[in-house]
Amino acid sequence: MKKPVPVESASAFISASAFIDEKIKELGDWRGKMLAKVRGIIHEADPEIVEERKWVKPTSPGTPVFSHGGIVCTGETHKNVVKMTFAKGAALKDPSGLFNSSLEGNVRRAIDIHEGQKINEAGLKNLIRAAVALNLRGEKKTKAK
Numbered sequence: 001m002k003k004p005v006p007v008e009s010a011s012a013f014i015s016a017s018a019f020i021d022e023k024i025k026e027l028g029d030w031r032g033k034m035l036a037k038v039r040g041i042i043h044e045a046d047p048e049i050v051e052e053r054k055w056v057k058p059t060s061p062g063t064p065v066f067s068h069g070g071i072v073c074t075g076e077t078h079k080n081v082v083k084m085t086f087a088k089g090a091a092l093k094d095p096s097g098l099f100n101s102s103l104e105g106n107v108r109r110a111i112d113i114h115e116g117q118k119i120n121e122a123g124l125k126n127l128i129r130a131a132v133a134l135n136l137r138g139e140k141k142t143k144a145k
Helices: 016-027 030-045 121-144
Strands: 050-054 063-067 071-077 081-086 109-114
Touching (some): 016 030, 016 050, 016 063, 016 071
Antiparallel strands (some): 050 063, 063 071, 081 109
């Protein structure tokens, strides 16, 4: 049995939504604004999206994750980009050409958003809905067994 990893921050015990709120506030720059915008688009695309906090370690406060029937995407912030990594991105059609990172992998695909970049909101909503649909199709197959 795995032992829980102690995390030295009281923020380890806050809800995932509160964690994302705090992250946006702490960033205080274009990345926080972009993460907030992307978060809003995700929820507009699918109001049943669940916010999660995954991969918390002593060296990392965790990663914002958006799920419905499985992981849809993450919302990570780095020095120069806000990165949305779609867990099953390689299996999704991307007619708007939004994926611009992690293109060589067999499973994931990512969208790197740079400062000042405009978001194709309609294309992103379609991609999120397609990711949810893919998750739910997989969920039904698992339950049928």
